[in-house]
Amino acid sequence: MDNIFKKYLEGTFPKNIDYGVFEPSFIPHKMPHREKEIGVIAENLGRILLGGRPKNILVFGKSGTGKTAAMKYIGRELEEASRERVNVKTVFINCQVKDNSYSIFETLGNAFNGERIPFTGWSFDRLYATTRKNLDQWGGNVILVLDEIDRFVKKNGDDFLYQILLLDSELEKSRITIVGITNDLKFSEYLDSRVKSRLNEEKIVFPPYSSDQIYDILMDRVNIAGIGGFVSEGALRLISSLASQENGDARKAIEMLRTSIQIAFSSGDNRVEEAHVFSAKTRMEYDAVMETIRTLPVQAKALLLGIILLRESGNVQYTTGEVFEAYRNVANGANLPVLTPRRISDMLSDLDSLGLITAHVTSLGRYGRTKMIEINVSFNDAKKVIFEDENFSRLKNTPTMKQLRLT
DNA sequence: TGTCCACTGGAAGGGAGGGCTT
DNA sequence: AAGCCCTCCCTTCCAGTGGACA
Numbered sequence: 499m500d501n502i503f504k505k506y507l508e509g510t511f512p513k514n515i516d517y518g519v520f521e522p523s524f525i526p527h528k529m530p531h532r533e534k535e536i537g538v539i540a541e542n543l544g545r546i547l548l549g550g551r552p553k554n555i556l557v558f559g560k561s562g563t564g565k566t567a568a569m570k571y572i573g574r575e576l577e578e579a580s581r582e583r584v585n586v587k588t589v590f591i592n593c594q595v596k597d598n599s600y601s602i603f604e605t606l607g608n609a610f611n612g613e614r615i616p617f618t619g620w621s622f623d624r625l626y627a628t629t630r631k632n633l634d635q636w637g638g639n640v641i642l643v644l645d646e647i648d649r650f651v652k653k654n655g656d657d658f659l660y661q662i663l664l665l666d667s668e669l670e671k672s673r674i675t676i677v678g679i680t681n682d683l684k685f686s687e688y689l690d691s692r693v694k695s696r697l698n699e700e701k702i703v704f705p706p707y708s709s710d711q712i713y714d715i716l717m718d719r720v721n722i723a724g725i726g727g728f729v730s731e732g733a734l735r736l737i738s739s740l741a742s743q744e745n746g747d748a749r750k751a752i753e754m755l756r757t758s759i760q761i762a763f764s765s766g767d768n769r770v771e772e773a774h775v776f777s778a779k780t781r782m783e784y785d786a787v788m789e790t791i792r793t794l795p796v797q798a799k800a801l802l803l804g805i806i807l808l809r810e811s812g813n814v815q816y817t818t819g820e821v822f823e824a825y826r827n828v829a830n831g832a833n834l835p836v837l838t839p840r841r842i843s844d845m846l847s848d849l850d851s852l853g854l855i856t857a858h859v860t861s862l863g864r865y866g867r868t869k870m871i872e873i874n875v876s877f878n879d880a881k882k883v884i885f886e887d888e889n890f891s892r893l894k895n896t897p898t899m900k901q902l903r904l905t
Numbered sequence: 906t907g908t909c910c911a912c913t914g915g916a917a918g919g920g921a922g923g924g925c926t927t
Numbered sequence: 928a929a930g931c932c933c934t935c936c937c938t939t940c941c942a943g944t945g946g947a948c949a
Contacts, residue, residue, distance in 0.1 A: 598933085598934070600932095600933065600934080616924060616925065617923090617924080618923060618924050618925085618932080618933055618934075619923075619924035619925040619926085619931090619932065619933070620924085620925065620926095620932070620933085621925095621931080621932055621933090622932085622933090624925095624932095795936090797936095817911085817912085818911080818912065818913085819911070819912075837936095837937070837938090838937075838938060838939080839912085840913095840914085840937085840938070840939080840940095841936080841937055841938075843912085843913070843914075844914085844937095847914090859912090859913070859944095859945090860945085860946095861910095861911095861912095861944075861945035861946045861947085862910080862911080862912095862945090862946080862947075863909095863910085863945075863946040863947025863948070864908090864909065864910060864946075864947040864948050864949090865910060865911070865946095865947075865948095866909085866910040866911025866912050866945095866946095867910080867911060867912045867913065867943095867944060867945060867946085868911060868912055868913085869912085869913080
């Protein structure tokens with residue numbers, strides 16, 4: 499019998515590709531088609547080297563337009579250029595990960611030597627004072643990059659921005675320049691005027707990449723990885739055009755390229771062709787959805803399972819009331835506490851924003867106002883993932899709504 | 906034209922769980 | 928050990944609402 503790994507060893511495809519080149523964390527030594535934007539930001543931040551004070555910046559652009567990568571690139575270059583002249587440090591905070599003001603101050607304060615701040619437990623006054631002390635002990639220019647700042651502000655308001663501006667004004671030996679990154683062009687509308695004027699000192703927009711520009715970026719990465727001869731032009735063009743249809747998202751394009759290479763490699767083929775790209779696209783979409791379901795809280799899984807069972811038993815669309823009943827049956831069947839309709843209503847909105855369901859508010863006139871709910875994922879695949887969760891093991895053999903009602 | 910349904914979604918607050926301080 | 932602070936998940940309460948129907 500053939501060795502199951504034989505196919506990986508056949509063919510002339512390079513075996514030791516550096517996949518790191520295709521990771522979002524990889525920052526190249528030049529960023530094609532972003533020279534202008536980088537130039538504007540660098541000119542502003544470059545004032546630090548001349549002893550001046552840069553303006554706070556807001557960077558706008560859809561996802562995958564290179565905002566974050568550009569800021570990492572600029573931060574790296576600036577820290578390098580300032581070495582042995584002035585203290586410069588870039589602190590990156592993804593506001594979707596650090597989604598409360600405590601953890602933003604904690605991250606900022608802990609980026610410098612000094613008293614270590616625990617990730618929870620301190621009063622705000624102490625948190626603020628320690629952050630301030632740590633920054634002043636260090637003494638220098640902090641570039642505070644707040645990635646996805648719009649999500650944070652929409653969730654928590656802009657008080658924390660005011661607090662950071664206040665902190666900056668109270669620092670004696672350090673300074674903070676805020677760089678806010680957002681993909682919402684209307685972001686400034688959410689800001690209070692006292693914050694808006696100080697944050698909005700400079701505005702830079704990163705436009706989406708065109709298909710040709712994405713092609714150049716991909717070509718660049720392929721060359722850095724040293725596999726230029728193993729990726730067909732057709733494959734690169736296809737990825738570029740798919741990505742440009744999706745808001746010119748270069749990050750997705752690079753990820754698709756990496757997946758295509760992996761697929762070509764594991765099939766024992768010698769070149770990445772269009773067919774590999776199509777497989778990569780399908781696999782990526784599927785993986786993303788299933789991973790979303792897998793990481794859902796138990797109650798949300800119960801809710802989703804209820805919707806799936808309803809859908810399997812008949813109509814395409816269901817009202818909140820019907821979905822709640824289905825959920826109640828699932829929760830009872832799985833021995834889970836049954837949450838209130840109010841909570842379920844919020845959870846439906848969450849599933850909607852994750853793209854797993856579509857829920858839109860409709861009025862049925864005399865019969866009330868409700869959300870019409872429709873499922874967007876493959877029932878069988880979703881069920882398989884939900885049943886991986888042992889909370890639902892009891893339900894594995896009661897697959898229909900009808901059977902569930904009997905339990 | 907007014908009523909009324911079945912909700913929606915905001916606000917407030919309780920309790921658990923994590924951690925720190927005294 | 929007791930007390931405090933913070934976030935997260937959830938409940939309770941309730942005013943608001945689009946449109947079919949009488």
